[in-house]
Amino acid sequence: MELFAQQVLNGLVTGSVYSLVALGLTLIYGTMHVPNFAHGHLYMLGAYLTYTLVTRAGLNYWAAMAVSVAALAVLGAALERLVFRPLRHAPHLNAMIAALGVMLFLEAVAQKIWGEEFRHVDSPHTGVVSVFGMMVTEHRLILAGAAAALMVGLLLFLTRTVAGSAIRATAQNPEGALLVGIDTNRVAMATFAMSAALAAVAGSLIAPISLVYPSMGTMITLKAFAIVVVGGMGSVPGALAGGYLLALAESLGGTYISATYQDLVAFVVLAVVFTFRPSGLFKEAA
Amino acid sequence: MSSLKRFAPGVALAAGAGLPLLVPNEYYLQILTQGYVFAILACGLNVIVGFAGQLSLAHAGFFGIGAYTVALLATKAGVAFWLGLPAGIIVTAAFGHAIGSICLRSKGHYFSIFTLAVGLIIHIVIQKWESLTHGHVGVIGIPGPGSIGPIQFDSSIARSYLALAFLALTLVATARLLRSPVGRTLMAVRESEPLAAAVGLDVMAAKRLAFTVSAALAGLAGGLYAGFIGFLGPESSNVEVTFNSLLYVMVGGMGSLSGPVAGTFIVYGLSQVLQVLQEYQMVIFGLGLVLLILFMPTGLAGLIRSWSIRGRRS
Numbered sequence: 001m002e003l004f005a006q007q008v009l010n011g012l013v014t015g016s017v018y019s020l021v022a023l024g025l026t027l028i029y030g031t032m033h034v035p036n037f038a039h040g041h042l043y044m045l046g047a048y049l050t051y052t053l054v055t056r057a058g059l060n061y062w063a064a065m066a067v068s069v070a071a072l073a074v075l076g077a078a079l080e081r082l083v084f085r086p087l088r089h090a091p092h093l094n095a096m097i098a099a100l101g102v103m104l105f106l107e108a109v110a111q112k113i114w115g116e117e118f119r120h121v122d123s124p125h126t127g128v129v130s131v132f133g134m135m136v137t138e139h140r141l142i143l144a145g146a147a148a149a150l151m152v153g154l155l156l157f158l159t160r161t162v163a164g165s166a167i168r169a170t171a172q173n174p175e176g177a178l179l180v181g182i183d184t185n186r187v188a189m190a191t192f193a194m195s196a197a198l199a200a201v202a203g204s205l206i207a208p209i210s211l212v213y214p215s216m217g218t219m220i221t222l223k224a225f226a227i228v229v230v231g232g233m234g235s236v237p238g239a240l241a242g243g244y245l246l247a248l249a250e251s252l253g254g255t256y257i258s259a260t261y262q263d264l265v266a267f268v269v270l271a272v273v274f275t276f277r278p279s280g281l282f283k284e285a286a
Numbered sequence: 287m288s289s290l291k292r293f294a295p296g297v298a299l300a301a302g303a304g305l306p307l308l309v310p311n312e313y314y315l316q317i318l319t320q321g322y323v324f325a326i327l328a329c330g331l332n333v334i335v336g337f338a339g340q341l342s343l344a345h346a347g348f349f350g351i352g353a354y355t356v357a358l359l360a361t362k363a364g365v366a367f368w369l370g371l372p373a374g375i376i377v378t379a380a381f382g383h384a385i386g387s388i389c390l391r392s393k394g395h396y397f398s399i400f401t402l403a404v405g406l407i408i409h410i411v412i413q414k415w416e417s418l419t420h421g422h423v424g425v426i427g428i429p430g431p432g433s434i435g436p437i438q439f440d441s442s443i444a445r446s447y448l449a450l451a452f453l454a455l456t457l458v459a460t461a462r463l464l465r466s467p468v469g470r471t472l473m474a475v476r477e478s479e480p481l482a483a484a485v486g487l488d489v490m491a492a493k494r495l496a497f498t499v500s501a502a503l504a505g506l507a508g509g510l511y512a513g514f515i516g517f518l519g520p521e522s523s524n525v526e527v528t529f530n531s532l533l534y535v536m537v538g539g540m541g542s543l544s545g546p547v548a549g550t551f552i553v554y555g556l557s558q559v560l561q562v563l564q565e566y567q568m569v570i571f572g573l574g575l576v577l578l579i580l581f582m583p584t585g586l587a588g589l590i591r592s593w594s595i596r597g598r599r600s
Contacts, residue, residue: 035395037402086580093341096398097536098579104529105572112569218525222406225399233395260414267403267410274400278391 006134007255011248013140013209016147019243020202021220022227023151023236024195030171030234031191034084034095038103039199040221044214045106046072046200047207048114051121061124065204069197076196080189103217110214123208143205150201151240158236167191171234219263226270229280302454306446315442317558322449323510324554326456327527328534328546330503333460335532336541337469338496339476343528344385344401345504347408350523352378352505353512354412357425360513367431367513374509375502382501386494393479405525413520424519428512445514452510453547456503461543463499468492476541530554533571536578539587548586 025039046068053064083102087095125138158164169177170187178184203212210216227246231238246266254262273281309315327349334342355374359365365373389400412419419425431439431448439445463469471492474482483489512518530553531546538549553574557567582589 029395033395035399083576083580090579090583091339092394093335093339094579094583096341096395097532098576100529100532101572101575101579103572104568104575108566108568108572112566222403226403229396229399261410264407264410267407270403271400271407274392274396274403275388279393279396 002134003255004252005132007251008248009131009134009136011251012244013144013247014251015244015247016144016151017202017206017243018220018223018227018247019151019240020147020198020205022224022231022239022243023154024198024202025221025224026228026231026234026236026239027167027191027195027198029228030236031167032080032084032088032188033092034099035225036195037096037099037221038079038106038217039195039224040217040219041103041106041110042072042076042196042217043199043203043220044110044212044217045075045203046196047121047203047212047216048110048119049200050204050207051119051212052114054121055119061121061208065201068204069200072200073193073197077189077193079196080192084192085185085188103221107214107217114212114214116214118211118213120211121207137209139208143209147202147205150198154198155236155240163190222270223266226266226273229270230273231281233280302450303447306443306450312442315446317555319442319446319449319514320511321551321554322446322453323507323514324531324534325547325550326449326453326510327504327507328531328538328550329453329456329460330500330507331528331531332535332540332542332546333463333503334496334500335535336539336546337464337476338472338493340390340493340497341398342389342401342497342500343398343525343532344389344405344408345500345531346523346525346527347405348378348382348501348504349508349511349527350408350412350520351381352508353518353522354419354425354508355505356509357428357512357518358418360429361425361427367429368434371506371509371513374512375505378505378508379498379502382498382505383494386497386501390490390493390497402525405523405528409520409523409525412523419520422520424517425512426517428516428518430513430516449510449514452506456506457544457547459499460503463496464543468495472496473541529575530571533575535585536575536583537585539585539589540583542585542587545585545587552586 021039021043024042025036028034028036028039049068049071050061050064053059053067054061057064059067079102083098084095087098123139125142127138128135129138129141130136131141158168166177166182166187167190169180169182170184174184177187223246227242228239230245231242246269249269250262250265253265306315306318309318327345331342331345334340352374355377356367356370359370359373360367385404389397389404392400413421415421431445433439437444439448471482471487471489474485474487475489475493479489508522511522534549534553535546536549537553538545538547553571557564578585584591
């Protein structure tokens with residue numbers, strides 16, 4: 001029972017990271033209809049920036065994260081403007097290939113700058129707390145709390161503010177949004193920036209728990225796709241719930257079924273969903 | 287242009303036949319042979335991506351299945367290369383058919399995401415199924431093509447001609463496929479799938495055939511790779527193999543017959559010959575892919591086509 005509870009807790013911690021990443025992916029898919037294969041690599045880059053700022057520039061962990069998030073937001077906006085906007089009216093194949101190119105590029109650049117070695121960031125919060133009799137490091141608790149707060153904040157932003165409504169309107173119907181005076185180009189750019197920033201938050205939060213390495217993005221991209229496919233491409237609540245569900249399935253499956261194939265869970269889920277529902281579990285939602 | 291077109295295959299064949307004799311040393315000869323093998327893979331990918339307009343990202347997996355079938359049949363069951371290779375192609379085609387039947391029901395982005403996941407599943411299984419594939423250690427001592435009757439394939443030059451022969455066969459096969467009614471259906475699907483279905487074409491059957499052929503060619507390339515190199519590790523099925531071939535296809539021109547071959551030779555050749563490119567290979571590849579899709583989405587083939595059209599007008 002204690003093992004079970006521990007695994008659930010682990011699942012919730014990993015799940016908050018998955019949800020943040022999937023959220024960014026689903027936002028871009030919803031507004032721009034681009035499956036951003038490079039999304040996990042933005043997460044990787046965010047983790048590396050935080051790592052560098054903490055270990056090389058001696059910045060405080062949270063300050064480093066703030067800088068990293070800001071930098072990734074700029075990068076995200078630049079990607080939209082320079083790569084994806086010119087391809088908006090090209091065949092859908094082209095934007096996908098461009099995303100793959102961005103992905104290869106970012107990974108290779110990270111490898112050039114930081115090398116193949118696994119890096120580690122120290123968290124300022126190293127204490128251990130007991131939750132319902134289980135021992136958890138402070139950092140994991142803070143991670144789960146911060147991620148949850150961010151998600152709630154984002155949901156409120158999307159549903160309660162004019163800017164958020166503009167994003168949702170663009171996702172539902174770009175022409176209609178344009179007609180009522182929404183600058184869809186700006187919305188697309190802002191969405192990309194937000195999505196990259198979310199990836200950077202996730203990457204920076206996970207860096208002290210797991211390791212940082214150039215190919216860490218590939219796996220999470222695929223997992224995020226699995227989540228988004230299960231939750232509905234473009235659906236925000238679907239991505240949030242799906243992230244936690246996948247992480248729970250992984251940590252429980254890894255404990256009780258097979259640890260060797262733990263990483264397969266996401267892909268098998270994805271394959272099973274697509275096998276029986278070729279366009280995902282839900283219809284594309286805004 | 288028409289006369290050029292008529293003579294082009296002959297010229298290309300002559301160039302291909304002469305190339306192994308011009309290569310300065312053993313090392314470059316092996317690179318040339320590898321180039322032919324990867325060109326077969328690129329041609330295979332082109333069938334589903336270029337002809338049918340379906341971005342499959344599972345092809346490294348098929349390459350791996352073909353390679354491992356040949357390697358394991360040879361090392362575990364003592365099956366000769368010349369029996370193992372057809373077996374590898376058949377096994378890969380069977381996987382391709384089964385996977386295609388399922389994946390192709392998903393369309394557009396969903397298809398790409400689905401196949402990316404399938405490719406990764408194949409890669410992870412190859413990597414982790416240690417009792418079968420020896421995991422990270424890989425398979426060593428895979429026997430090469432040996433000989434057929436009096437023809438020996440032990441020398442590098444003979445192997446390079448063998449690979450060239452298979453590449454030529456691949457080109458003939460893909461050309462016939464493209465000009466067949468199925469090929470026309472595929473092009474219709476590429477331009478507009480709903481329209482193709484609306485005029486009564488059997489879209490699914492054509493796409494499935496393209497996917498199977500495409501996988502079988504990847505299996506052929508994988509089998510040749512295993513036999514020529516003699517060693518096989520799980521990285522042969524890494525998704526990077528798919529991305530590299532996609533770049534070859536893009537550089538040469540999606541949907542053109544010989545474009546992928548030209549693309550492979552330019553990109554793979556340069557990356558092997560130029561040291562700078564080797565060091566910054568993926569940086570340049572990634573950037574190249576983005577720039578190509580932005581500014582030259584039809585690749586070399588498209589460039590040549592637009593030149594010839596301009597030439598005719600003036």
